[in-house]
Amino acid sequence: MSDRINDDSDVDTYTGGLRTASVSAQFKVASIKRQREMLPIFRHRQALLYIVETSPVVVLIGHTGSGKSTQLTQYLYEEGWTSESKSIACTQPRRVAAMSIAARVAQEIGCQVGQTVGYSIRFEDMTSSSTRIKYLTDGMLLRELLVDPLLSRYSVVIIDEAHERSIYTDILLCILKKVIRKRNDLRLIISSATLQAEEFASFFGPDTKIVSIEGKSYPVDIVYLSEPTDNYVERTIQTILDIHNEEPEGDILAFLTGREEINTVVEEIVNRSTTDSNRQARLLPLPLYAGLPQDQQIRIFDPAPEDTRKVVVATNIAEASVTIDGIIYVIDCGFVKLRAYDPASRIESLVVSPVSKAAAIQRAGRAGRTNPGKCFRLYTSQAAEKVLPDVSVPEIQRTNLAGPILQLKSLGIENIAKLDMIKPPPTDLVVNALEILFSFGALDEYGKLTPGIGERMAELPLDPMLSKVLLISQNLGCMDQMMKIAAMMSVENVFYRPENDRTAAEMEHLKFTVDEGDHLTLYNVYQAFTVRGKGSSKWAHDKYLNYKSLSRAVSVRNQLARYLEKLGINVTGSTSLPTANVETIIKCLVRGYFANAAIMQPDGSFKLVGSQKIVWPHPSSVMYTRSAEWVIYSQVIELGDKTYILGITKIERDWLLEAAPEYYHVRRGRA
DNA sequence: TTTTCCGTG
Structure with missing residues (x-):
């Protein structure tokens, strides 16, 4: 499915041509060349190269299907920007995009992924000394800045999908604005959607050039309601x-905000379309959201059977991350769930909000990829x-900044x-993050990274x-267990609970x-999967566990072990120690999550220590059906009119x- | 009391 999941349709618009197997290699090379030359961006090749040569910063407006993500790197490579052992970096906000675009470009150049073309994402480095075109996540390039502050190994840096405004972008x-002042030879290309291009250009100053490249798409008719609706779920069904x-x-794609609505x-649709005998053709509704197991996600790619119309009902995962062929009709409910963070209460929330104009344009565009379409x-x-709103609030203005600020401190900022x-983050978000880091001993009273704990915390890719x-x-002798947790x-x-098989699950x-x-339940699952289940997908499936998540957990554990070894910690020695007892493991969790304490109330709710706020155990927690007195939790989130805690463990x-x-001296008595 | 948009190191 990797060749169909991407964040820009120019990767898969022409995969069809490549499936013509059994042709000679020479013909295939000629065919790839011809396909590359048919892309809209090809007409601008010389002009683009000239602008990059003469301007330090270029903002590129590349419409969907223009070929920007796959072609620009190759043009620069062909033009000699990678001589003198320099490379070209192209960042993506999503891992799958970095992987699938690298695979496509490697195929076009005719090399293995990891040779001339490679990618680098967390827990996976597919590059080598011969790599000249490197696709990587934006978070990964920020990590590279820690060891190479001037990005000296790159001649060109492309920030793709910058309009999404991820916090790392x-x-x-x-x-990068600082780096280009110190490096005259470095070129920066920012790829953006139309509405945001001007903002990027003015940020980088008057020397910045804006270039626009048309895309390859079909017209989409937009239809609006004449009267507003107060029930967009029912209206979607109708x-x-x-x-x-x-x-x-023609197939239908409907955008809604979450799993329940979907x-x-x-x-x-199943109920009403069977009673509706007006038509012979049937409707095949398919759900799509990130939490769905992968074997069910990929069903959306199967062509609908004869006399059947496919209806994909999706969250905004279908807006940019997943591209489905053959969609003619799009239904846009006009809303999206957005994450927010309140620094005063330190509580995250998921709130249903109106989509931005930019997102509405993106949603409508999903109807015109292969044919003219219609958007309702x-x-x-x-x-x-x-x-x-024109665009949604950038992530940096609505998120907990403790992790990112720790990383910036580590960069010497x-x-x-x-x-x-x-757009700088609001002051209260910054102050809140500094307070959190200070309470962990990661920062001293002057806001400087502490040599022991703070510097090491910044190295780990974790919260x-x-x-x-x-x-x-x-120090407590439970590192092996804690790496797994x-x-x-x-x-x-990790846990899979299908609606129709809930009791068995x-x-x-x-x-x-x-x-x-x-936390200890998660540890049990990890142990059972690796020891009894021997890492098999059948075992996971039989236990209603998500195999993909468990396999990833194993790879994350191994990567964490490598990070700790780099910090000079003896990991192999620690794993051969006698098994730590349960109390030690929980006490260790308390050393990090001490600020997240709560007491259970007679009615089953919890009162948060400090804020006194009343919250509920999330139904996914084992504490949902158990009683406790004191607990710590690893997450608190507001959903609708209720606040939940997740990741709960009983403590003394x-x-x-x-x-x-x-921390507790000043608060004693208040709990 | 009965369940979570999307990402990232």
């Missing part, structure tokens, strides 16, 4: 049935104009407030709290559950005082 652009009864054949629509927007044209950013736990585990906490959707999951809580009150005497 924003930080990279801020640092619109699907209307399209089915009135419009010519399941409602899928069920209702479930809001009025007035709302589209007046209510929708002391005064975060003075950074020249496109600061979890980094702290892992580093402390060495940290790995399991870094992957998502819950019975299987119960076999791993322990009364102490979620005294362990909090023991783990953080200074």
